[in-house]
Amino acid sequence: GAVVSQHPSRVICKSGTSVKIECRSLDFQATTMFWYRQFPKQSLMLMATSNEGSKATYEQGVEKDKFLINHASLTLSTLTVTSAHPEDSSFYICSAGGERGNQPQHFGDGTRLSIL
Amino acid sequence: GESVGLHLPTLSVQEGDNSIINCAYSNSASDYFIWYKQESGKGPQFIIDIRSNMDKRQGQRVTVLLNKTVKHLSLQIAATQPGDSAVYFCAEKGPRRGATNKLIFGTGTLLAVQP
Numbered sequence: 001g002a003v004v005s006q007h008p009s010r011v012i013c014k015s016g017t018s019v020k021i022e023c024r025s026l027d028f029q030a031t032t033m034f035w036y037r038q039f040p041k042q043s044l045m046l047m048a049t050s051n052e053g054s055k056a057t058y059e060q061g062v063e064k065d066k067f068l069i070n071h072a073s074l075t076l077s078t079l080t081v082t083s084a085h086p087e088d089s090s091f092y093i094c095s096a097g098g099e100r101g102n103q104p105q106h107f108g109d110g111t112r113l114s115i116l
Numbered sequence: 117g118e119s120v121g122l123h124l125p126t127l128s129v130q131e132g133d134n135s136i137i138n139c140a141y142s143n144s145a146s147d148y149f150i151w152y153k154q155e156s157g158k159g160p161q162f163i164i165d166i167r168s169n170m171d172k173r174q175g176q177r178v179t180v181l182l183n184k185t186v187k188h189l190s191l192q193i194a195a196t197q198p199g200d201s202a203v204y205f206c207a208e209k210g211p212r213r214g215a216t217n218k219l220i221f222g223t224g225t226l227l228a229v230q231p
Binding site (some may be wrong): 049 | 124133147148150152157158159160161162165167205210218219220221222223224
């Protein structure tokens with residue numbers, strides 16, 4: 001089945017650091033990938049749609065300069081949290097797939113980001 | 117509209133019983149629905165999906181029912197096992213406009229299976 005790999009699984013860093021998270025589709029090509037944020041005991045909130053070879057589409061309220069997205073190939077999207085602060089601490093999850101008609105997206109195992 | 121984060125409702129069942137998890141979706145134009153299972157510290161895992169031209173779909177130990185009249189989706193798990201303990205999310209996808217195929221997630225239900 002379709003596999004999405006996300007790395008790293010956990011990051012702990014100081015305030016002001018920029019953190020890059022990678023999302024890879026391992027056995028299929030993905031023109032679009034999605035980045036979500038999830039707080040404890042809450043649902044997934046879509047942050048942005050990553051588009052291969054073009055700019056990402058951000059959801060309302062998500063700062064594009066804060067959360068930089070690059071989708072340079074059909075198997076890799078990266079999310080960079082720039083100058084991270086404690087309020088950016090969260091669980092970030094990517095997904096890919098479902099581009100051909102009604103098929104499910106598949107998710108990575110998430111990145112737990114903790115900013116001290 | 118987008119799902120808003122809320123504290124998770126919890127369904128507690130005894131091992132071996134059947135579980136029914138409900139979801140109310142928001143967009144009457146949505147044409148595809150998915151149930152995901154999320155274990156602690158992991159990403160959501162696909163369980164089963166259903167298209168809007170169907171009312172019911174069965175998988176292994178799971179059944180999804182779709183009632184478009186009241187915009188309601190349910191997931192039935194037969195003979196619930198401790199390994200079924202997780203948070204379950206429904207997700208909907210509207211008719212494609214342009215190139216987007218983004219999902220809208222429900223608030224989620226925590227299923228707690230008692231041995």
